[in-house]
Every structure is written in structure tokens, then in C-alpha cells.
Amino acid sequence: MGFMYIDDMKVEFENEKNILEVTRKIGIELPTLCYYSELSTYGACRMCMVENERGGFEAACSTLPREGMRIKTNTPALIKHRRMILELLLAAHCRDCTTCDKSGACRLQELALRYGVKSVRFEDHRQKKPLDTSSKSIVRDPNKCILCGDCVRVCREKQGLGILDFAYRGSKMRVMPAFDRCIADTDCVNCGQCAAVCPTGAITVKDETDIMWKYLNDPTKRVVVQVAPAVRVALGEQFGLPEGTNVMGKIVKALKMMGVDKVFDTVVSADMTVVEEAGEFLERVAAGGPFPMFTSCCPAWIKYAEIKHPELINKNISSCKSPMQMFGAVIDELYGNDSERELVSIAVMPCTAKKYEVSRPEFTRKDGKRIVELSLTTQELANMIKNAGIDFANLEEEFLDAPFDMGGSGAGVIFGVTGGVAEAVIRECAKDKTTAYIKEMREVGVRGKKSLKEAVINVDGREVRIAVVHGLKAAEDLIVSMNQGEAYYDIVEVMACPEGCIGGAGQPFALRPRRDKRAKALYRTDNDMSVKYSSKNPETVYVFDEVIKDRNHEMLHVHYHRNEK
């Protein structure tokens, strides 16, 4: 607690961890390239420098606010300093902005514009390095790296993997996986968070929109699209709509205008997942284990478990397919055998790891065809809408296609936010189907943005201990504490991305305040839905009775065999 002076304004500070947070509080956005409030402070880019009363510079991100401190945030000396940094960064940077994937969303480009860098006086003598396109989810272009280390820190601190790190030193320093291997040869789990935090185009999400356009313009193909819950509360941001607007109706309309045959809502198959997972959980209760049961929706988590905890695969981890693959199986059953028009099943997901999941042999038909052909990200869909010149913000809403035109239940919608899967499964498990119980479930502690949430809830007389984690580092810590006997849970929900799918790397990039709005929008949608229980949703009944017909195991469950030789 104390007072400091920022640009001669008296400002109160409380327990902000640095001056940067204090300046943000009063509405001054200092330029940064290597600072994320959610990661550790690195202090490398030197863009956030402020001038103290003696004319000295201090890095705002790494300086504590002090009582009586006087700083200026925008003096001629600071502007010159920032311009110089930008000029030097640009000198060693590929400057083909117009053809860069990140153009328009690039921090470096934005700051160069903001500080008016008009020319770069230095030549780039570095040798051009090849792109790494080996990953199914991301593309790494070392020529655009500014060594801010954001990817290094997010991978180590949030996912506990540390696939990327700095190598060599001085002018030869670069960010790369160990031994400069390509990403596909590492233990990367495809979460894509490195691409999400990368301020430039050095790591970007793989763009597969051209393949989609080909399908859409091929009269021999029937294109069926499913859209994940988290997509609807983020896409609108790209078209100037208020953050947290649910734009599902507009998405349906836009997809139809692009030539999609049928649009379904992945919420419907999230409901199927809830029914199956709740069934599995109750079976385990009857059989006495194995506990905890881990959720299985997140493909990055599955891959992580396969690499780090193979003992959990096909055992503690639920055998349920992800909602995307469940719907994939149903869509394939309904339209996959049409001899006139070949089915192309497409998913729009907030996720980059789904691009990898669709390619897994477990999700490939016997004839070699993928159950879900392609998984596009929210951002890719936004780009396609822009390609097509559709005025998305002013688009009329359209409804979903039959036989899934209701679009699932409220329980399926909240799959898109951390805690949602656990909440939906428990809501389904409990025989207590009163409004009071649903409301109690809300308050019990599975909601919220903490990386580890714990809750105990009474399910028909049995105490069920729930843990909800997001970020694979948090999952790892939890597994360690369970193995050491320090913690016990019956059900554990794991999502790799910050605050679940709403913070997925396929979404337009979002820090906490924006993610909060997305989360609220999903919970609001749950409240607005007429059906709250997955199994009570008529579409779920239809799917189980008319499509699956007791082939639950074959169609909705999976045995992962990555580790089996």
C-alpha cells in the first residue's frame, strides 16, 4: 500500500507485483513484447522502460512500486529508446508483413506502428532458416523469432513440458527444441499455447482453410460441420461484437452461406459424452474403482498422459471419445455411406490439438478415411468468413440442421469452460434432479479460474471428491500429490488450455478479463437452455435409440494404442 506518481498523477498502489500493473490500472498501456501477467517476468524486451526522477531508466515489468516514487512513461528519451529497440528487432526480422500469417495481430507490427518506426537502417545478414512444418498443429518460422521467450515460459510454466528453450548464446541465440529437432520429433502435445502467446509470426497455428474451400466447392462432397461450445463465445470478437457474445446463430448462417450442407452443434455430442461418462463413473462406483476417473475430452491431455503417465491410459482415464469424435462417429453413421455424395466431416474447434486428434489411427475408419476429416480453429473460421466477405456482425441468425436442431442441453454447453465437464457429469449422475441441486453444484467450487479447484459433493448419499485442473503443469502436480497419497479424488477433469477450451490456442488470443467474459457467456447460455440434463435432451434420446442402438462401446468409446507395439 502506498502512493506513487505516474506522469505527475498521484496513484495509489496496493499489492501490484510491478509498476507495469500500476500503470495498467490507471489506463496507460506500456509497450511490452515479453510480458504476460500470467507467466513469470522475464524482462528481456526492455520496451516497458520508464524514466525515474533522476533521468534513469527502469524496466516497469521488473520494478516494484515504491512509496513516493516518481516515474514518467512517455518522455522523448523513452520514445527514442523504444524506437531503437524496435528498429534493431526489425533489422533481424523477416519483414514480409503482408504475407505473414500474423499480420494484423502481430505485437511487433503494432508497436512499430505505434512508435512510428519509419525506416530500418541496418541490413539483415542472417542466413534464412527453414520453416518447421512437421507439427500437425503449429508452424515454426525461426526467421520471425524475436527471442522474447514467451513460448519457452508458457510451455515450461503452464504445461510443464519445456519443449522449446533458448539455445546457443549472444548473436547466435535461437529458440528451438532440443538438438534443433523438428517439433514432431519432440514430446509436444499440440496444445498450441506457444502460438497463442507468440507476439510475432514465429509460431503460428497451421492454416488448413484452403483444404476446406476445396471441399466446399466440390459438388461430389457433402460437407457436414460441427461447432464446439467455446467457439460461439469468442468468434464475435473478430468482427467487432462485444466480448462474450454468443454468435452461434450467425455461425450457422455464415457456414451455410459458404456452402456447408449441414451444421450441427458439438454440444449435442457433449451430451452424449456426459451420458457415457456418467454411466462409466457409476459403473466404477459399483465396481469400487479404479479411481480417480480422469476426463478424456482434451486431446492434448490424452497425448500428455500417453507420454508421461502411460499407466493412466485405458485405465483411470475415461474410455469415452472426445465429443468431437463421438459426433464424428454419429455423422459417419448417418451420412458416411451415401454413394452419391461423399461425406466430409469437419469440426470447428477452439483447439489446435484437435488437428492432431483427427489424424490419430484410433479415429480412422477401416478404409483409411478419417472419421473427422479436418479440424479448423475458431480463428481459421473467422479468416474464412473474412475471405468470403460475409458481413458477420450484421448477419441474420440461422438455426441448426435436423435431426439435431435443438442444439443440446445446458450441461453440454459448459464443456467449453474449465469445470464444465465435471459439473455436467455430476449433474447427470445425481438422482436429485431438482433446481436446488443444480444451483448447489454451481457454488460447490468447480467453477472459477483457479488452476486447481477442489470440491466435495454429495451424490445420492456418496461423497464424491472432485478436482478440476487446467494447464498440464497443474495436472502433473495433482498426479504427483495423488501418487504420494496426499490427495484423493474420485473424478478429475483435466483441460490443457488456460481456463479450458475458452482459452484454447485456436481462439483469438485472450488474457484473463476476456476469458472471464467467454466463461460467463457459456454459463449464461446454460441458464437460458430449456434442457439442463444431457440425458433428458430429446436429441440424446434419439441418438441412443435410433443411431447408436447399443453399439455404445464401438461408436463412443476408444482404446488408445499409441504406446502399444
Added chain:
Amino acid sequence: MEFDLKRIDEIIDACGCEAKNLITVLQNVQAELRYLPNEVMEHIAKRMDISVAKVFSVATFYENFSLNAKGEYVIKICDGTACHVRKSIPILTKVRELLELSEEKPTTDDMMFTVETVSCLGACGLAPVLTVNDKVFPAMTPEKAEQLIQDIKEGKIEC
């Protein structure tokens, strides 16, 4: 190539498994193998619960760690300021010429010699100086260096 991973484990256990001991472990492993092979770095990463990329990062940061196999005799020719002005470059040229080496190819095919330059060995009073493994040879000339290599080849000098 196969490496004795048991021996690596012994080194790790002796230093301690905590991440802070990584540099010590790498130094001791290099003392044993004369360089840091990729497989060994991966093993160290796994044993010490550090990411492979981090181990690689540390190993490439310090000039003293080598990722390539070195010869039995590592000749370091000092090219610090004092040695440079007292004509260390002709010594370097001579040694490389004799052993058919260059900056890009520092090790002989028979894995006998590796020739490197260093920025200062801290023995400026003895300039120009070179070391073979850890033994210091002061006030060198191209001729003396030629004789030295001859002696090493014939086993007359132990280094």
C-alpha cells in the same frame, strides 16, 4: 554409439539429482566422455527431471561444453590480446596445417587431435601460450609447436 549409462547415473547420483547441479553433472560427464553426446544429454534430462531442451540450452550456452566428439589431445591455442600481439596466429596456422585441420574441421580423422582457439588462458606473462589437455606450454613458436606435436605422436610427452 553406445554409452555406459550406468556410469552417467553414478555421476548424477554423486552430484545430486536436483536441477541446480546440472552444470556440475555436464562437466563431470564431459570429463569422462570428452564431449556431450545427444543420447547422454537426453538420459541426463530424464534422470534429473529437466526438459531436454533446457539441458541442450545449458550445454550450448557455455563455450566449454562440446557437442562433438573431441580428439584424445585437445590443443587450445590462446588468441587473447597478449598472445595475439606476440604472434599466436602463425602458431595456429602452423598447427592446423600440420594436422590438416581448419576452423570448420577441428578434429583429426583418427580422433587424436582437436585444435581450438581460446580467448585468454590467464597466462599472459607466458605469451604466446597453448595448452594440450591441461598442460601449459609457454612462449611458443611455430617451430616449437611442430616439435611438440611430433613428441606427442611419438609418445615422448605425456599430457
